[in-house]
Amino acid sequence: xxxxxxxxxxxxxxxxxxxxxxxxxxxxxxxxxxxxxxxxxxxxxxxxxxxxxxxxxxxxxxxxxxxxxxxxxxxxxxxxxxxxxxxxxxxxxxxxxxxxxxxxxxxxxxxxxxxxxxxxxxxxxxxxxxxxxxxxxxxxxxxxxxxxxxxxxxxxxxxxxxxxxxxxxxxxxxxxxxxxxxxxxxxxxxxxxxxxxxxxxxxxxxxxxxxxxxxxxxxxxxxxxxxxxxxxxxxxxxxxxxxxxxxxxxxxxxxxxxxxxxxxxxxxxxxxxxxxxxxxxxxxxxxxxxxxxxxxxxxxxxxxxxxxxxxxxxxxxxxxxxxxxxxxxxxxxxxxxxxxxxxxxxxxx
Amino acid sequence: xxxxxxxxxxxxxxxxxxxxxxxxxxxxxxxxxxxxxxxxxxxxxxxxxxxxxxxxxxxxxxxxxxxxxxxxxxxxxxxxxxxxxxxxxxxxxxxxxxxxxxxxxxxxxxxxxxxxxxxxxxxxxxxxxxxxxxxxxxxxxxxxxxxxxxxxxxxxxxxxxxxxxxxxxxxxxxxxxxxxxxxxxxxxxxxxxxxxxxxxxxxxxxxxxxxxxxxxxxxxxxxxxxxxxxxxxxxxxxxxxxxxxxxxxxxxxxxxxxxxxxxxxxxxxxxxxxxxxxxxxxxxxxxxxxxxxxxxxxxxxxxxxxxxxxxxxxxxxxxxxxxxxxxxxxx
Numbered sequence: 008x009x010x011x012x013x014x015x016x017x018x019x020x021x022x023x024x025x026x027x028x029x030x031x032x033x034x035x036x037x038x039x040x041x042x043x044x045x046x047x048x049x050x051x052x053x054x055x056x057x058x059x060x061x062x063x064x065x066x067x068x069x070x071x072x073x074x075x076x077x078x079x080x081x082x083x084x085x086x087x088x089x090x091x092x093x094x095x096x097x098x099x100x101x102x103x104x105x106x107x108x109x110x111x112x113x114x115x116x117x118x119x120x121x122x123x124x125x126x127x128x129x130x131x132x133x134x135x136x137x138x139x140x141x142x143x144x145x146x147x148x149x150x151x152x153x154x155x156x157x158x159x160x161x162x163x164x165x166x167x168x169x170x171x172x173x174x175x176x177x178x179x180x181x182x183x184x185x186x187x188x189x190x191x192x193x194x195x196x197x198x199x200x201x202x203x204x205x206x207x208x209x210x211x212x213x214x215x216x217x218x219x220x221x222x223x224x225x226x227x228x229x230x231x232x233x234x235x236x237x238x239x240x241x242x243x244x245x246x247x248x249x250x251x252x253x254x255x256x257x258x259x260x261x262x263x264x265x266x267x268x269x270x271x272x273x274x275x276x277x278x279x280x281x282x283x284x285x286x287x288x289x290x291x292x293x294x295x296x297x298x299x300x301x302x303x304x305x306x307x308x309x310x311x312x313x314x315x316x317x318x319x320x321x322x323x324x325x326x327x328x329x330x331x332x333x334x335x336x337x338x339x340x341x342x343x344x345x346x347x348x349x350x351x352x353x354x355x356x
Numbered sequence: 357x358x359x360x361x362x363x364x365x366x367x368x369x370x371x372x373x374x375x376x377x378x379x380x381x382x383x384x385x386x387x388x389x390x391x392x393x394x395x396x397x398x399x400x401x402x403x404x405x406x407x408x409x410x411x412x413x414x415x416x417x418x419x420x421x422x423x424x425x426x427x428x429x430x431x432x433x434x435x436x437x438x439x440x441x442x443x444x445x446x447x448x449x450x451x452x453x454x455x456x457x458x459x460x461x462x463x464x465x466x467x468x469x470x471x472x473x474x475x476x477x478x479x480x481x482x483x484x485x486x487x488x489x490x491x492x493x494x495x496x497x498x499x500x501x502x503x504x505x506x507x508x509x510x511x512x513x514x515x516x517x518x519x520x521x522x523x524x525x526x527x528x529x530x531x532x533x534x535x536x537x538x539x540x541x542x543x544x545x546x547x548x549x550x551x552x553x554x555x556x557x558x559x560x561x562x563x564x565x566x567x568x569x570x571x572x573x574x575x576x577x578x579x580x581x582x583x584x585x586x587x588x589x590x591x592x593x594x595x596x597x598x599x600x601x602x603x604x605x606x607x608x609x610x611x612x613x614x615x616x617x618x619x620x621x622x623x624x625x626x627x628x629x630x631x632x633x634x635x636x637x638x639x640x641x642x643x644x645x646x647x648x649x650x651x652x653x654x655x656x657x658x659x660x661x662x663x664x665x666x667x668x669x670x671x672x673x674x675x676x677x678x679x680x681x682x683x684x685x686x687x
């Protein structure tokens with residue numbers, strides 16, 4: 008600015024430059040606003056590619072071996088009983104049999120293939136049962152399950168919400184369809200104790216199902232969907248119900264029935280006296296009884312082990328393939344004449 | 357004229373502010389136009405194309421996993437994830453990294469943008485946002501979603517994932533799949549960019565960490581609010597080694613196809629800005645003659661006018677001989 012310059016032209020050099028600085032419109036420099044932050048700019052060189060694949064295979068192959076061993080250690084017995092437990096004369100019309108009043112007791116024999124160390128978990132497995140159907144999943148009242156005060160919060164529970172104007176506790180289709188087959192196991196004529204304590208998740212027992220909520224008007228309607236509940240046991244102790252109400256993710260699922268706390272030896276014969284009450288015949292479902300030990304990885308599932316081994320192997324093979332490829336094919340820097348706009352005569356798109 | 361143009365650039369100066377007021381971009385001196393076009397023009401194009409392609413990718417990954425799950429719920433519209441997980445995916449767990457890429461990414465530094473002005477042609481020729489690229493990213497999203505869904509489903513097939521024998525419910529499958537998805541989507545972004553400052557590090561690793569923190573906080577809220585996600589992480593997922601193993605496996609497996617594609621492309625079929633990255637990496641950028649040679653060979657021939665058409669038809673015949681000559685040039 009001319010006026011300022013004449014005023015400071017006689018001043019010392021430092022005040023001259025400070026005047027110029029004061030009048031400059033240059034924004035304050037910062038690395039962030041000028042986009043000059045210290046940066047790491049990695050590119051995929053051959054070294055990195057081969058190293059990455061080798062590291063992956065070195066990590067994955069041992070993990071796969073360990074997982075596969077863990078899964079192989081688990082002993083699992085699966086016994087499908089829904090067809091066999093219907094007496095031959097009734098097999099033509101299974102639905103009528105299961106809905107009728109006939110005696111539904113059935114005896115199964117299981118042979119233990121390998122020594123099973125306790126605790127041995129007893130599960131029931133259902134197939135073709137869509138516990139993850141949206142209307143089914145929504146058909147419950149969490150407020151009602153937690154506290155007696157919210158007994159009347161039955162909005163989502165239709166059609167199993169009330170009976171003669173009285174609310175059903177617990178309401179909803181999930182509770183109404185409670186699984187009610189029972190299993191009594193015995194080994195060499197000695198009954199095997201199946202512990203039903205601690206089969207539900209702790210957070211469910213303590214926070215989602217109230218200690219002072221008791222079943223009311225349960226299974227009083229015209230159609231019985233499943234099991235009944237003991238009226239004087241609070242919901243937080245009805246572990247079968249709690250396990251059942253954790254809806255499953257897939258149409259084929261297992262749920263924990265109980266725990267056996269003694270060892271089972273190889274070739275032991277287990278007799279199961281079961282009550283075949285639950286109707287899966289209307290929708291072609293299957294019922295299975297499963298006994299399984301667990302490892303640190305869970306139940307018997309070779310998938311993780313095999314998957315890790317496969318991918319580890321593939322990565323190792325890829326590391327070799329890339330090494331060969333990088334050695335065999337000389338790298339052109341990337342001749343710019345081969346840019347796409349130069350390749351087509353006249354430079355088209 | 358400024359208003360009619362696609363982008364009008366006005367220069368503010370002694371002739372007044374009229375041009376500035378009717379322009380899209382205002383600069384202070386005419387010489388800044390070079391930086392505006394060559395540096396910011398190229399960066400803007402490259403950032404926006406990667407951002408949009410990645411947006412498609414991550415939402416397709418998210419949506420296709422939910423769609424695949426529907427096949428297992430007899431298409432009853434039961435989502436695989438808790439409601440809040442669904443809402444917050446695009447807010448907390450995958451949005452900040454892509455915003456950081458859209459704002460801060462630099463595939464080639466400013467110095468190189470000046471040195472190789474032909475980078476600007478990447479935008480003119482629409483190299484980085486071609487249909488091939490868009491469909492490629494969408495396909496990548498579908499593959500990632502297939503990998504995430506089927507691998508998680510198989511590893512939880514019998515629902516026996518817990519060493520204490522308890523079974524996995526819907527919330528466990530949802531939590532596992534969502535964790536894998538957050539990891540895959542963020543690591544995919546980290547793989548596709550090649551410019552990491554503290555901003556990128558914080559948003560990418562921060563988004564992943566935020567997911568775990570969110571799971572713990574949301575799970576600790578009362579069950580009337582967190583419904584099925586109540587304590588799902590601390591009680592069911594975290595103590596189960598199979599959850600961590602599944603996450604690790606799925607995230608590596610889903611990224612291997614893209615990793616192979618990028619390695620091969622970078623080495624054997626690099627795009628122009630990737631060639632510049634190689635030049636920088638190998639230190640040839642300080643060699644002025646080399647840089648000049650690369651520049652000369654990149655020049656796009658003229659396309660308008662009789663002379664250009666004649667030259668193009670001649671070039672078609674010469675191309676065969678050109679190829680032989682190129683192979684003899686030692687770089």
